[in-house]
Amino acid sequence: KPRAERQRLPVVPQGIERDAFLQALAELKEELGAENLEINDKPLTDGWYMEHPNTHDMMTILHEEELVASAVVYPGSTEEVQQIVAWANKHKIPIFPISMGRNLGYGGAAPRVRGSVTIDLGKRMNKILDINPEDFTCLVEPGVSFYALYEAIQAKGYDHMWIDSPDLGGGSVIGNTVDRGVGYTPYGDHWACHAGLEVVLPTGEVIRTGMGALPGNNTWQTFPYGFGPYSDGIFSQSNFGIVTKMGMTLMPNPGGYESFMYTFPNEEDLAPLMEIIRPLRISNILENVAQLRHVSQSIAARGLPRTTFYTGAGPVPSSVLHAAASSSPVGDHTWAYYGMAYGPAHIRSHKLALVNSEFRKIPGARKIDPSTLPPDEYFWSRDRVAAGIPDIQELRWVNWTPNGAHVAFSPVSPIRGTDATALFKLGKARHEQYGIDFWPAFCVGLREMHLIVEIVFDRHDPERKEAALACLRDMVDDAARLGYGEYRTHLVLMDQIAGTYSWGDGAIMRFNERIKDALDPNGILAPGRCGIWPRRYRGRGWEM
Ligand code: ADP
Known part of the structure; x- marks a missing residue:
């Protein structure tokens, strides 16, 4: 039979007998209507961002069968969600709600506990x-x-x-x-x-x-x-x-807007630049989440495979990166800043003049003239997003490897040169150790910034997946030792990261567990999500 028609054995959540489980599913199918429950018994297909599967993580860093749903249900109303929850309590079956499941890089549509019944809310509740x-x-x-x-x-x-x-x-x-x-x-x-x-x-x-x-x-x-x-x-x-x-x-609508881009020559410009950005951002002269990206990711954002530039092992050498960037607006520089000024022209010009005089304090800083940039240049994708116009060009960098998938390391820090440098060094060292290209991008919120490091890997290559995961785990531990924690993470890293928030001998997790047990006495809702395990699961080796 063609691959798509062959069957897999449906996954059964641990601790439930297969027949009882299939019986319970039949009962729910009866309640919701046959078309609103699908058993996950077909081969797993990955699709792409806009046609993503709701049965598993299409960008999995584990084996693809590890984080999979047993079935997917499609409620049409809040009342039907309540019905599903009542059913899950009756049979003590784990359920996992998703809205659309496009949480790529953080687990996609996958549940944390294998064999959970995924509640795909978005399919019918989309008004x-x-x-x-x-x-x-x-x-x-x-x-x-x-x-x-x-x-x-x-x-x-x-x-x-x-x-x-x-x-x-x-x-x-x-x-x-x-x-x-x-x-x-x-x-x-x-x-x-x-x-x-x-x-x-x-x-x-x-x-x-x-x-x-x-x-x-x-x-x-x-x-x-x-x-x-x-x-x-x-x-x-x-x-x-x-x-x-x-x-x-x-x-x-602010009555006008204007994207701007600056580039800075050296890796070491990072620290003084952060000192310049902080007061500008906190006082709202820099008005939106400011992005400072390394040249490595700017090259990948063009959507070409890594082999276009380099076929050796290990991270692409810096000389190759700069040669590849020579035809892009970043050119021979290392950092690219993408920002936007809002408001009518006379208001923008005041803010842009301030930004310009501050940014130019970095020797060699270059302001890019947007009128010189072709329409498919990445700059214009940032321009759309900063103007609230949805876009998907960002995804182009997954083409960097065949079967490209990504997962992020996202620690939070103050907007300070010392912090930026510490995180940059830590990430770079671990990427070199594991032979992974390092793509740091600093996203400056208001008083804090997230360093977002996306690791792109070939999801059909077990050795590269292992390296990516080991690199992530080491970075999380290194960062925690220095006092940095992540703002958000992939399903696979949730236990580890929750564990780094350990002040007071894990006081916050004890508090979360107490709430969990009070609200969810049967432990049916998304067990393990964000490291919070219900009583029924605790101390039984579910953490990873
Ligand atoms: P998106 O489609 O925007 O990327 P997802 O639907 O994948 O978002 O949601 C991301 C994660 O947030 C899910 O994996 C789930 O754990 C949680 N989540 C999403 N929607 C809901 C919801 N409506 N109620 C509770 N948790 C949700």
């Missing part, structure tokens, strides 16, 4: 419930992507409102926000910009947070706090609830 052109807010379901929200606002002719999109615009607004993803307009901190959640708890009750708790309110999306403890936080990067609706604030 934009409200766009309010006066309050500049919206209310969305899990299946609304940044593209869909952008297009709906355009279609209504609401020229006065912008959305904020992450690097890749195909993901879910809810999925990205609850995982605390970021974008590149001044509204880039998605979690800070959300307002109000509807959540199905692991026992099946529904709550609305903030003003949503007050019947008849008209402020759910305009005042995020409501009254009493602010509970939203526990539903981000956790496994405490399933978000079925979320409010989001929208940015006013």
Whole structure:
């Protein structure tokens, strides 16, 4: 038979008898309708970003059968989500909610516990419930992507409102926000910009947070706090609830915008540059998440395979990188800064003049004239994203290797030369040790920055996957020893990273576990996500 029609044996979650499990699935299928439950018994196919699988991590760093769903269900409403949760409690079956599952580099659609039943919320719950052109807010379901929200606002002719999109615009607004993803307009901190959640708890009750708790309110999306403890936080990067609706604030069209790009010659310029960036960013002269990228990633962003430039083993040597960059705007320089100024021309010019005089304090700094750049130059992708226009060009660098997949190391630090240098050195040393190309990109939030290091590997090459994972694990430990922690991570690294947040003999994890056990006594919801294991799983060797 052709590969796509052959069957795999369905995966059964550990601790449940196969027949009982299949029986329980049949029961759920009956409840939801046959078309809304799929058993994962076909060969796993990876697809690509826009046609990604919901059964597993298409960019897996483990064996592809390790983090897979047993089945996928498609609820059509909050009530059906509650039904699924009730079913999971009755049979003690692990469930794992995803919005769209395009969380590439962090686990994609995969569940943390093999054989979990994935709840693909986005397929049927994909409505934009409200766009309010006066309050500049919206209310969305899990299946609304940044593209869909952008297009709906355009279609209504609401020229006065912008959305904020992450690097890749195909993901879910809810999925990205609850995982605390970021974008590149001044509204880039998605979690800070959300307002109000509807959540199905692991026992099946529904709550609305903030003003949503007050019947008849008209402020759910305009005042995020409501009254009493602010509970939203526990539903981000956790496994405490399933978000079925979320409010989001929208940015006013600033009345003009202008991308700019500077390059800086030497690796050592990093430290003085950070000292220049910090006050500019904190005082909002640099108005959006500022990106400082190493030339290595700029080359890969053109989408050509590594073998175009180099066929040797180990990281591409710096001389080869610079030769490859000679035809790009980065040229013989090492760092590229991508930023945007917002507002009408006379307002932009004041800010841009300040930036220019500060950046030029780095000897040899070069300002790139955008009018010299061809339309498919990476600069224009950054330009779109910083203007809230969804894009997917960023993904081009996965072409660096055959069967390219990626996973990130993302430590947080203050915006300081000493911190940037320490993280840069640590990453570079480990990449050299494991023979991996090093792609550091600093993303400056406001008072902090994330160093994002994407490792691209061939997902069909077990040896390179092992090297990538070992490199990541070492970087996480090295960073923790210096006092740095990651802001977000892949399923595979969650236990390790949660373990680095160990102050007070692991006080925060004990607190998280207490909440988990109170909200989810049967331990059915996304066990292990973000390192939080329910009582039923603890001390049984689930961590990795
Ligand atoms: P995206 O499609 O935006 O990349 P995902 O749907 O992959 O986002 O979501 C990323 C992760 O966040 C998921 O793996 C899941 O653990 C969590 N998540 C996503 N949506 C929800 C939700 N509606 N409720 C609870 N957790 C969610």
